[in-house]
Amino acid sequence: MAxxxxxxxxxAELNFGKTQTQSLARNRIVEESEAIARERDAKTARLKEMRLQKEAEEMRAGTAPRTSKSTAKN
Structure with a gap:
């Protein structure tokens, strides 16, 4: 051997440093992916809330809300 x-x-130290660097890189990628998913979910929730408010206002005003294929399924 040696x-x-x-x-x-x-x-051994070089191998450990390499493994540690790879682990930190993976963790950063996972964190970034999770942050993107959280932002997407928050945006979706905001858009849904806005749509529901708009539909409620239209119902109060006596006009039927416009339904599209996507809202008709929900």
Missing amino acids: RDPQSARER
């Missing part, structure tokens, strides 16, 4: 214990230690 004749020099110092070089074996150096290789």
